[in-house]
Each structure stands twice: as structure tokens, then as C-alpha cells.
Amino acid sequence: MAHRTIRRAGSPKGNRSELAGDAIRRIMQIASTIRQDQDTDITQLGLTPAVARALYELDPDRPLPARELAEQLRCDRSNVTALVDRLEQAGLVERRIDPADRRQKTLVVTTAGRRVRVRVQQAMSKSRLLAGLSDEELSDLRALVTKMSDRGCPEVSAAE
Amino acid sequence: MAHRTIRRAGSPKGNRSELAGDAIRRIMQIASTIRQDQDTDITQLGLTPAVARALYELDPDRPLPARELAEQLRCDRSNVTALVDRLEQAGLVERRIDPADRRQKTLVVTTAGRRVRVRVQQAMSKSRLLAGLSDEELSDLRALVTKMSDRGCPEVSAAE
DNA sequence: TATTGTTATACTCTATAACTATA
DNA sequence: TATAGTTATAGAGTATAACAATA
Numbered sequence: 001m002a003h004r005t006i007r008r009a010g011s012p013k014g015n016r017s018e019l020a021g022d023a024i025r026r027i028m029q030i031a032s033t034i035r036q037d038q039d040t041d042i043t044q045l046g047l048t049p050a051v052a053r054a055l056y057e058l059d060p061d062r063p064l065p066a067r068e069l070a071e072q073l074r075c076d077r078s079n080v081t082a083l084v085d086r087l088e089q090a091g092l093v094e095r096r097i098d099p100a101d102r103r104q105k106t107l108v109v110t111t112a113g114r115r116v117r118v119r120v121q122q123a124m125s126k127s128r129l130l131a132g133l134s135d136e137e138l139s140d141l142r143a144l145v146t147k148m149s150d151r152g153c154p155e156v157s158a159a160e
Numbered sequence: 161m162a163h164r165t166i167r168r169a170g171s172p173k174g175n176r177s178e179l180a181g182d183a184i185r186r187i188m189q190i191a192s193t194i195r196q197d198q199d200t201d202i203t204q205l206g207l208t209p210a211v212a213r214a215l216y217e218l219d220p221d222r223p224l225p226a227r228e229l230a231e232q233l234r235c236d237r238s239n240v241t242a243l244v245d246r247l248e249q250a251g252l253v254e255r256r257i258d259p260a261d262r263r264q265k266t267l268v269v270t271t272a273g274r275r276v277r278v279r280v281q282q283a284m285s286k287s288r289l290l291a292g293l294s295d296e297e298l299s300d301l302r303a304l305v306t307k308m309s310d311r312g313c314p315e316v317s318a319a320e
Numbered sequence: 321t322a323t324t325g326t327t328a329t330a331c332t333c334t335a336t337a338a339c340t341a342t343a
Numbered sequence: 344t345a346t347a348g349t350t351a352t353a354g355a356g357t358a359t360a361a362c363a364a365t366a
Contacts, residue, residue, distance in 0.1 A: 016295060019302050021285030024194065026305040028284075031191030033312045034184065050356060066325065076358055081326055103324040103365045124188075125181030129308040135176060137304060142179050144301045145186040148289040152193040210333060227347060236335055241349055263342045263347040323366075331358080339350070 034127045041123035045116060046090070052120045054083040055092060060109040060117065065098065069107060092116055194287045201283035205276060206250070212280045214243040215252060220269040220277060225258065229267060252276055 042052040057072045058064060066084060070077045084107060087093035092113030098104040109117060130138060202212040217232045218224060226244060230237045244267060247253035252273035258264040269277060290298060 016298065017286070019295075019298050020287070020290050023290065023298065023302040023305055024285055024287050026302070026309045027187065028191055028194065030305060030308050030312060031188055034188060048355065067323085075356090077325070078327080078359080079357060082356095101324085101366070105325070125184055126177070127180070127184050129312050130180050130183065132307055132311045133304065137307070138176065138179050138183065140300060141304045142183040142186070144293070144297060144304070145183055145190060147292055147297070148190050149186045151292045152190060152289050208332065225347075235333090237348070238336080238350080239334060242333095261343075261347085265348070321366100324364085325362105326364105327360100327362075329359085329361105331356105333354105333356085335353085335355105337351085340348085341346100342348100343344095343346075 030129055033129065037127065038123050042120065045119055045123075047116070047120070048086075051083055051086050052123075054080070055087055055109070055113065055117050056120045056124060058093065058107055058109050058113075058117070060114050063096070063106040063108045065104040065106050066095075067104070087113070190289055193289065197287065198283050202280065205279055205283075207276075207280070208246075211243055211246050212283075214240070215247055215269070215273065215277050216280045216284060218253065218267055218269050218273075218277070220274050223256070223266040223268045225264045225266055226255075227264075247273070 039049045042049055045052065047055070054069060054073060057069060064072075066080045067077055069084075070080045073080070084093060084095065088095060092110055094108045094110060095105045096108055098106050130141075133141065199209045202209050205212065207215070214229060214233060217229060224232075226240045227237055229244075230240045233240070244253060244255065248255060252270055254268045254270060255265045256268055258266050290301075293301065
């Protein structure tokens with residue numbers, strides 16, 4: 001795949017950074033399109049995107065304290081209060097005081113919450129943009145983005 | 161770190177959608193990291209992310225009417241007013257009434273605006289996440305995301 | 321003293337609707 | 344009537360700082 005694109009003479013790195021720039025811009029454009037599609041699906045579930053993502057990050061089989069949810073969402077603790085308020089009003093999550101440490105409240109996904117969470121997961125795990133890729137291309141893509149995400153945040157990409 | 165069940169040959173179509181789900185989630189995670197890095201750089205230029213992206217979309221060699229900028233940013237016309245206000249206050253852009261149609265205002269990037277725009281472009285065209293990819297991997301990645309973006313929005317991906 | 325969840329508050333970003341001045 | 348830009352306004356999302364309860 002290495003052509004000799006001699007754009008500026010004597011700049012072997014020029015091609016790489018051009019390639020990188022194009023790849024980055026396209027990744028961001030793709031992510032923006034995917035995000036819009038996801039938000040459309042999520043809105044139809046009666047949730048706002050941020051609330052849906054909070055539900056998505058909750059593990060139905062392992063209740064989390066609110067602080068940990070904030071860490072997973074990479075946002076401040078103070079935001080979690082309102083997000084969980086709305087999940088609780090919708091009957092999707094319950095707050096329970098942790099008897100071991102009464103400061104903490106663990107977030108328990110209800111039965112209804114599990115059902116909705118599956119729908120959220122589905123909305124966040126598909127994209128029409130992949131339809132044109134062959135199985136092999138999809139496999140290559142996955143390998144490449146895995147390599148990238150390992151570099152970005154090892155502990156996060158290793159989780160789950 | 162759990163070992164992922166890797167089914168290579170003879171996998172039914174369950175594998176494709178699993179692969180797709182993993183790829184999508186990683187792409188979104190990568191885009192989120194890139195966005196955060198970009199916003200850090202952009203903030204150091206004294207701009208907010210949305211203002212910087214407006215400047216980025218302006219073509220210094222071909223002044224646009226505000227309506228066209230809104231289309232490129234995929235947002236409502238009403239937002240452009242405040243964005244251009246801030247660019248104009250910073251001396252990076254000038255509004256000029258189009259003599260041919262006095263309703264329109266064309267947005268002209270100033271000399272100072274060109275300089276800042278180059279910095280914005282640089283911030284938006286690089287990422288540390290690509291550092292671990294070989295030249296060939298980067299080239300493959302570019303080809304794959306190009307194929308994806310062609311499917312998403314042909315006329316946009318052809319632009320620039 | 322330190323930490324958890326909460327509240328109050330402010331800023332950014334974006335959308336809708338109504339206004340104005342042109343066409 | 345229709346369009347370009349603007350204004351007013353509202354809502355979502357996120358951050359900082361201060362507070363009460365608990366450790």
C-alpha cells in the first residue's frame with residue numbers, strides 16, 4: 001500500500017501525518033453520525049441521551065455506588081444526582097443506602113430497567129455505516145480500533 | 161481482563177453483530193478521547209470548542225454566507241449568530257454585507273483568523289491514539305473509515 | 321479531617337419561534 | 344411570499360463550590 005506520494009520533496013513524514021489527519025477527521029465525522037443515530041433511537045425510548053448512557057453504564061448484576069457511576073461516565077459526581085433522579089422517577093433504577101457505609105447509595109437496576117437497558121445497548125452497538133464492510137473488513141476494523149483504544153485508556157478497554 | 165471467545169471459522173451471523181457492537185463501542189470511545197484532547201488544545205487557543213469548529217469550517221479563500229456555515233456545522237442558523245459574534249470580537253472573522261443580495265452577510269477570515277485557524281486544524285487532525293499503528297495499519301484504517309464515511313454522507317466526505 | 325451524595329449556580333451548546341430587512 | 348440574519352427563550356449537559364451526613 002506504500003505508494004511514493006512525493007508531495008513535498010524530502011518529507012517522508014508528511015504523508016503519514018496527512019493520512020493521520022484524514023483518518024482522524026473521518027473518525028470524528030463517523031462518530032458524529034453514529035451518535036445522531038443513537039440519540040434518535042434513544043429518544044424513542046423516552047430517555048435523553050445522557051440518562052440512557054447512565055443506565056447503560058450501570059451493571060444490572062452488580063449495583064454500583066453513585067461515585068463509581070460518575071467515574072465510568074467520566075463526569076462530576078454532582079451530575080449523577082439528576083441523572084439517577086430521572087432514572088428513579090422512570091422506575092428503572094432504585095437508590096439503596098449501603099448498610100456498610102451509610103454515606104453511599106448503591107444504584108440497583110430494576111426489572112423494568114433491565115428491559116430498557118437492553119434496548120439502549122442495542123441502540124449503542126449497531127450502525128448502518130458498517131453495512132458496506134465485508135466480514136474481513138469488519139474484523140480488520142475491529143482489530144485496528146482495539147489497538148487504538150488500548151493506547152487511549154488501557155484500564156477501561158480491558159474492563160467488562 | 162476476561163478472555164473473549166474468539167470464534168474464527170464457521171461462525172454464524174451472531175459473530176458479525178458481536179464484532180460490529182465491539183467495533184462501534186470502541187469507535188465511540190476513541191472519538192470521545194480524541195474530542196477531549198482536541199478541546200484541551202482548543203481551549204488553550206482561547207476559543208470554545210464550538211467557536212473553534214466554526215472557524216475551522218470557514219474557508220479563508222472563499223467567504224461563505226452565514227447560512228452555508230450553518231449547513232456545514234449541521235446546526236440551526238440561529239446558532240451561527242453568536243458563534244460569529246465571538247469570532248468577530250476576537251478579530252478572527254469579519255461580516256460583510258453581500259452587495260448582490262443585501263440580506264446575506266459573507267464571513268471573511270482575517271489575517272489573524274487564518275493564523276488561528278491553522279492551529280485549530282492542527283489540533284483537529286492529530287491524535288496520540290494513532291501512535292501505535294504502523295504505516296500500513298494507518299493506511300488500512302484510513303481506507304476502512306473512508307468506506308464507512310462514504311456510506312454515511314457521500315457529499316460531505318467528498319468535500320474539503 | 322476526609323468522603324458521599326446533594327444543592328445552588330453558571331456556562332456552553334443547541335433548538336424553536338418570532339422578528340427585521342431585504343428579495 | 345419567501346429568505347437571511349437576528350433575537351428571545353428554553354432545555355440538555357456539564358463543571359465548580361458549598362453543605363449535611365457519615366466515616
